[in-house]
Amino acid sequence: MAWLHQSRGSPRLVLVVVCVALLLDNMLLTVVVPIIPTFLYALEHPSPKPQAAQPSLIPLPSRGAPIPGAPTERSPRSTPLVSLFDNSTFRLQEVRTDPTPDPQLNGTTNASDSSCLLDGAFLEEENVRVGLLFASKALVQLLINPFVGPLTNRIGYHIPMFAGFFIMFVSTIMFAFSGTYALLFFARSLQGIGSSFSSVAGLGMLASVYTDDEERGVAMGMALGGLAMGVLIGAPFGSVMYEFVGKRAPFLILALLALFDGALQMFILQPSKISPGSVEGTPLLTLLKDPYILISAGSLCFANMGVAILEPTLPIWMMQTMCSPKWQLGMAFLPASISYLIGTNLFGILANKMGRWLCSMLGMFIIGISLLCVPFATSIYGLIGPNGGLGFAIGMVDSSMMAIMGYLVDIRHASVYGSVYAIADVALCLGFAIGPSTGGALVQAVGFPCLMVFIGVINILYAPLCFLLRNPAVREEKMAIIDQECVMHRKSYNTQKESRDFPLSDYSEEEETEE
Structure with missing residues (x-):
């Protein structure tokens, strides 16, 4: 405990807290991806009404006369049934299901497999409803972010981080016990509020404790690695738990993880303490007028829009074309999650060396090509390559752009980061709002x-704009500050060098010799 009190506020522990918060947020974001479509299908899909469920009662004629519908070689078997009202004998004719698929049912590649016969009309409507439910989180987050950014500039990052934990915990509990579309929609919207507080305050806190640009890039990559781990674990964890344990189990486990995150924040961040920044931040509207920030935000938006559209539409497409069981609906996102984890950690280090603008441009090209390849998959194994490339490329873009936006504030505006990361989060929310809501x-x-x-074509066409971030212009007043810092750094370096070349002990010995 003594070590923990002494280490409060250290950059590494702050990084741990932010990683856990992003991990929780994105586990909850993706754990619902394989659960919601199948849960709503089982909850709201009308029960099939084959003709066998409504048997026709055919009265028997007099003896010797031919019996209509009597069992022959071509007719189905019949079962005698005695009426309790007038003692007349009836036969309950069972109607066999025609092996030919109903034109109203959307078959799959294997029409003989009865599990593939799903209601195509219902699934098309569910595409829209599931897309709106998934987009509700991003839409609410989009509305809250412009208020959270300036709020963190006034009261600091600690209280908004803790508020994000509490709201996320309530949303997780609601997901566990909600049994209607309306309650699930409300829980998803509530998650957007908690996610806004956690992500904006967390990324702003990282940028403030890691002042060196290279160290900040590495820290952002590691924080996005926590985000990637949440995406990596969420969908497969949700699909497996829903298949073999039930709907509530994955959300209750996430609620326990949220409690752990809250305890961690209480010990490390002291959320009861208001700690406003010493420098007044640049207004949000001023940052929105900066063309370099807008290009960076657009790159984040379009890069993540592809996977945002895949979340509600890919599981339903797999149900229609691949007859996929429930556990495969989440496993399909596993290659994207693993490669995103690799991409964010790898390019958090490499992006600064090879050029963040170049990493972002290549990443958007790869995203476009991967999305073009997704429809060619005929099984879950065919999705490994496209989804893997998609996740790796999004990791390249996210890790580069998050660091670029902090660097742009340093060289062009006041070095206060709440508002700029609110813009970054707004860009991500636009992608995750427009994608699912319009995708269905x-x-x-x-x-x-x-x-x-x-x-895919949108990403490919947008990629060349990243070239404009190669050498962003520095504002004149910021250039004067940077020059002054360089002069101070040079003087400090020269002083240290002189002290190494001519130690104080040598001066004292020479003076004594002269005397």
Whole structure:
């Protein structure tokens, strides 16, 4: 405990807290991906009404006359049934299901497999409803972010971080016990409020404790690695737990993780303490007028829009075309999650050396190509390559752009980071709001393959704009401050060098010799 009190506020422990918060947020974000479509399908899909469920009662004619519908070689078997009202004998004719698929049922590649016969019309409607439910989190987060950024500039990062934990805990409990679409929608929207507080305050706190640009890039990569780990664990964890344990189990486990995050914040961050910044931050509207910040935000938005569209539409597309069981609906995102984890950690270090603008541009090209390849998959194994490339490329863009936005504030505005990371989070929310909310309707209108082509081409066309971030212009007043810091750094370096070359003991010995 003594070590913990002495280490409060250290950059490494702050990084741990932010990683755990992002891990929890994104586990809750993705754990619902394989659960919600199948849960709503089982909850709201109308029960099938084959003709066998409503048997026709055919009265028997007099003896010797031919019996209509009597069992023959081509007719199904019949079962005698005696009426309790007038003692007349009836036969309950059982109707066999025609092996030919109903045109109203969307078959799959194997029409003989009865598990593939799903209600295509219902699934198309569910695409829209699931997309709106997934987008509600991002829409609410989008509305809250502009207020959270300036708030962190006034009261510090600690209280908003703790508020994010508490709201996230309540949202997780609601997911566990919600049994209707309305309650699930409310829980998802509530998660958006908690996510806004956690992500904006967490990233701003990291940028403030890691002042060196290179160290900040590495820290951002590691924090996004926590985010990636949440995405990595969430979908497979949710699908497996839902298949073999039940709907509540994964959310209750996440609630325990949220309690751990809250305890960690209480010990390390002291959330009861208000600690406003000593420098007044740049207004949010001023930052929004900066073209370099807008290009960076657009890159974050379009890069994440592809995977945001895949979250609600890919599981339903797999149910329609691959007859995938429930556990595969989450496992399909596993390659993207693993490669995103690798990409964020790898390019958190490499991006500064090879150029963050170049990493972002290459990443957006790879995203576009990966999305174009998704519709060619005919099984879950065919999704490994496209989803893996998609996750790796998004990791390249995210780790580079998060560091670039902090650097842009340093060289062009006041070095206060709450507002700029609110803009970054708004960009991510736009991608995760526009993608799911419009994806279901676009799938219904043009089809899943055409939608993937559309989003892939957008990423490829936007990629060259990252070249403009190669040498961003420095504001004149910031240039004067940077020059002054360079002069001070040079003087300090020369002083240290002189003290090494001519130690004080040598001066004293020479003076004594002269005397």
